Amino acid sequence: MARQPGKVQIIPLGGMGEIGKNMTVIRYGDEIIVVDAGLMFPEDDMLGIDLVIPDISYLLDNRELVKAIVLTHGHEDHIGALPYVLKQLSVPVYGTRLTLGILEGRLKENNVSASNLHAVKSGDQIQIGHFSIGFIRVSHSIADSVALSIKTPVGVIVHTGDFKLDQTPVDGKVTDFHKFAELGDQGVLVLLADSTNAERPGYTPSEKSVGVTFDDAFRNARERIIIASFSSNIHRIQQAIDTACKYRRRVAILGRSMVNVVTIALELGYLNIPEGVIVDIDEINNYPSSGIVILTTGSQGEPMSALTRMAMSDHKKVEIIPGDTVIISATPIPGNEKLVSRTIDFLFRQGAEVVYESTSGIHVSGHASQEELKLMHNLLRPKFFIPVHGEYRHLIKHSKLAQSLGMAKENIFVAENGQVLEFTADKGAVTGKVTSGNVLVDGLGVGDVGNIVLRDRRQLSQDGILIIVVTMDKQRGQVAAGPDIVSRGFVYVRESEQLMEDAKERVKQALEKCELNNITEWAAIKSNVRDTLGKYLYERTRRRPMILPIIMEV
Template sequence: MNNQPQSQSQQSRRHRRPASSTSSASKPQPQPPRRGPGSKIRIVPLGGLGEIGKNMMVVEYDDDIIIIDCGLMFPEEDMPGIDLVIPDISYLQERKDRILGIVITHGHEDHIGALPYILPQLNVPIYCAPLPQGLIQVKLKESHVHNAKIHAVKPGERIDLGPFNIEFISMCHSIPDSAGLVIRTPVGTIVHSGDFKLDYTPVDCRPTDLGRLGQIGAEGVLLLMADSTHVELPGYTPSEKVVGETISTIMGAAKGRVLVTTFASLVSRIQQVMDAAVLYNRKVFIAGRGMNDIVKMALKMGYLRAPDGLIGELSEMHRLPPNRIAMVTTGSQGEPTSALVRIANREHREVQIKHGDTVIISASPIPGNESVVSKTIDSLFKQGAMVYYDRIAKVHVHGHASQEELKLLQSLIRPQYFVPVHGEYRHLKLHAQLAEGMGVDPENIFILEDGDILELSSNGGRVTGRVPSSNVYVDGVSVGDINGVVLRNRKMLSQDGIVVAIITLDAATGQMAVRPDIVSRGFVDPEAGRALLDESKDIVSRMFAEEKQRISDSAVINTRVRDVLSKFYYDRTRRRPMVLPVLVTV
């Protein structure tokens, strides 16, 4: 990587405004780029490979960088207390003067959710379709991030960022305005599919532009990066239309209130609920601040359509009979502060479950969230609701391509190189095998992990090294202050509890002034375990009594006490509580 000072012309080229976006139909098609003898492109994933979520891909040419997506990941079960996980951008922070912009494929959390945390550190423009622009603006406003430069680019239009000519291609997903990216570089053309499926009866989004993808493939494609999330599934992904029909059928048969929970950003699903409510003369009420903000934005931008008077305020809901009420809520992933979970826990101020209510959970649990979603469903059933979820009814279909759709994309693009993206390692491996079966040279398929550096040039492709790519944890208002040591300590506390040994030492002799005091939390019951704790006090007392000379170093004392108690507790209980010595000198 060239780290020499930039010339004035380089700097002005890097920071100039992008060329105005123009539709591909009205602008002459760019000629296939010429490769210089030393030209190479670098692909550096910082998130989304080997995991579900946290999508972020870096594309570099010479001294110029673009970023594709900036997403978050929900915490896994072994991350106690963590709210969100975002990519490690230390590699980008060292090069932020070279970043031309962040290009967003669509508006789901795993592609835009990290922007409020990362954008203030990089301060670069964002390029995305109009709906993601609106969703990002709502998200940044909630996080008090101001003065962001967000440029709307409609599918079918192109922008120029330094040496990159980027064309947005319409791709059908479970949210409108999803886009694939065609990135023309001096080395060759890169196609990034974004999240996509082939839905020939989409609810509120344009179908995947197969014709344009075929044209791009005919021009010649250096590299394809394609969505691997549902590569395990054979055949084709069902149409979103199926969900609308199921919701409408359930709502039509329901005698009481109908509550539908889904992702706040799943605008097309919210439209299906509104359409069913109109059909069965129900009024729609929105529960959840984030859901409210997004619905208002989508109505204003025209992505949601609702007749006058359809949407009401929650405070008015008690005036209507149950069979006239439909609700849309957040909480499909069992988030503790979401509307549905507060309702299920009887903590919501305005909504309580009544016998005869119908609840539709129109989403599938993200890996790691299964147990909390199951607990929410159980609680709703116990309170008298009838709950429909993806295992018993077609109330959700995923937005990702299955095997036959992925094969079709390969046949249209016919790339020289292939990198599977967006998935856990098994998904990437299976997608690589699928690509090989479609004729891609196995030597040209790269299964990358977060942090790998892939270089492509006229001399071929190879992984040349790694960059930092660890998880960054968001815990309340703290970002990046929590590391693996803290998580291990939290896990230990949650499993075996803590024992605090308070040791009072005589300043003159260095010996214990009084018998130690030992307090436990989460380890043994204070009454039932009293004998065990008393015995451990005796062990610490004997340790000091057996010392031949005074121990003056507090660090040595702490270590000795921790070691002797840890061994004793494990021998007696086969558990390892966290032992915390506290020294007091008198």
């Protein structure tokens, strides 16, 4: 083993300049540990893509060095790439019990073995090679979240994971301020900290404040109450159930991921539900509507989710009844605004009373705002700082926040995915770059859709396609059949017969011209047809459909 006692490397493979696919490599000599392995939901222009995972070429090239993957919490953007990563890389995974419980479900869905998962709890300390890793309790919008202290021979690295400093968490388990203070006293070399809310002044409200809003909504509701939330927010679910108990309502759980997570959380003791409160969704009609709460998914207006189906009168088991109160206990994730607002509109049309974000305190963020970030910096007093988990502007804002606390700009690294950040006990620098990027997952295909395919999908989505088929007689060197034109997604053909006739005529002329000029190479003929027709169609319609000439030979 080539030891480099004086240096530790930090290499983000995801999460820099983006919200999603969080993954950070920490390397000391010939030992690598990885913090988190998340997925990202596709950007608008990644048409047809289901999800995006980090490019892990660097880890595959160094597979013998990778000693462990350590998880901070169970959200998709921190664990969602593991079903793909673990198929390629056999390595132990460490996380808290709820995190691993959720992960196990994901692995099972993807037929990946869950035999190498190792449960830890906050307060634990484990040794992996030269790394001594501590798990520190923090508050977040999912239970059992931890920050990590990673002791290396060079110094201590602290990774906050996703966190907020909730002073009154629902389960009473406050962020381990003492541990952070202790680490700060002992000296922190590098801090990596959550930047999601670096733009927001003040403090993020306590999760408990949502309980107050639930109480208001329950007090005013006369008929059924339907609550949509993130299934992973166990504390939100606990509060919904507590409020239901207070108002003597029974609770039915609906939606695959809600059922899954509630089952896991109950098994592991993260949810506390009195006997008899939960009823089967098929039994809700046995109770008066004033005695029912339905807890479900779909807070993001996802087209296939339970709430959206209800809104569209398309759910098999539940239909909205005028007078129902629907509580959407979430904020739209950027990009989902229109989906959510469409769902709300349809719920109103069905006669429901809808309680949603822009009119109430029905959701709070799980991420620290500026004053909380400042406290974290002041507790830890790190020598170097890497803002993580954010769009570029969030990283910049977080960097400025650190500077406002007195940190020197040169000790702050606003990094890019793939950059190698190298630290000695008193110096930090960007020393290189490794492969990083997006691997696109589409159905069963991982990485088989790239830029060319996406470019084609974009063109097809805008103006459709025209296919021109010609059969050529090989021996005589002339057209044996066709040209035929077939279009899809271009114009409504019945109303554009003349246009299509004219187009065919242009293709014929182009082919004749090729014959006259003795152009016999297929590529040249195709290119002639494409250009002629493309120009003509743009002139007539101002559209640029994909034009695909196909020549057959008999």
